[in-house]
Every structure is written in C-alpha cells, then in structure tokens.
Amino acid sequence: xxxxxxxxxxxxxxxxxxxxxxxxxxxxxxxxxxxxxxxxxxxxxxxxxxxxxxxxxxxxxxxxxxxxxxxxxxxxxxxxxxxxxxxxxxxxxxxxxxxxxxxxxxxxxxxxxxx
Numbered sequence: 001x002x003x004x005x006x007x008x009x010x011x012x013x014x015x016x017x018x019x020x021x022x023x024x025x026x027x028x029x030x031x032x033x034x035x036x037x038x039x040x041x042x043x044x045x046x047x048x049x050x051x052x053x054x055x056x057x058x059x060x061x062x063x064x065x066x067x068x069x070x071x072x073x074x075x076x077x078x079x080x081x082x083x084x085x086x087x088x089x090x091x092x093x094x095x096x097x098x099x100x101x102x103x104x105x106x107x108x109x110x111x112x113x114x115x
Contacts, residue, residue: 004076022051042094
C-alpha cells in the first residue's frame with residue numbers, strides 16, 4: 001500500500017471546497033470531494049494539477065448539486081506514474097456520484113482520508 005499525506009486545515013478539520021484559497025497550492029496528485037455527512041457520499045475523485053482541477057469542480061453544476069449541507073475536499077501529492085492507479089483505486093473504493101471515466105489500469109491502493 002502506498003502511504004500518502006491527505007491535506008487538512010491547520011486546525012485538523014477537512015477543507016471546505018467552496019472556501020479553499022488555492023493560490024498557494026502547487027501540488028499535482030489525486031483528490032477526493034465528498035458531501036458532509038456521517039459518512040457523506042463521495043461526490044468526485046480525480047487527479048492532476050490540484051488547484052486547477054478543484055477550481056473547476058467548485059463551479060461544476062454536477063458537483064454543486066450535492067453542496068448542501070457542504071462539500072469537503074482533500075488531496076495528496078502522488079507521482080505522475082502512480083496517479084492513474086491511485087485514481088482507479090479511489091474510484092473503485094468510493095463509487096463517486098459524479099464522473100464515470102477512470103483510467104483502465106491496475107489499482108494502486110493508498111491509505112484513505114480519515115483512516
């Protein structure tokens with residue numbers, strides 16, 4: 001299993017997708033967006049330039065229809081050659097509500113956010 005560092009606020013809480021300031025985020029990796037709940041369903045997983053991808057998702061109507069009672073997000077830096085497998089693992093593990101096209105590769109298991 002690949003161990004990654006999932007990003008949280010400095011106070012230890014998960015980040016609010018609609019309020020995160022991405023101006024200082026220079027990470028390429030994978031991300032998970034989920035709806036607040038206990039547990040909340042995963043809305044979207046993906047990979048790439050984190051700031052760019054998440055800016056797009058926070059204005060995406062398909063993602064925003066799950067915005068009540070709130071959307072949380074986390075991401076982790078992952079090397080380019082591992083991202084497809086990690087994204088595949090996250091998609092298979094969570095069955096996100098939005099998105100249906102994931103890399104057709106062997107999964108690379110990672111520690112999950114909050115685990």
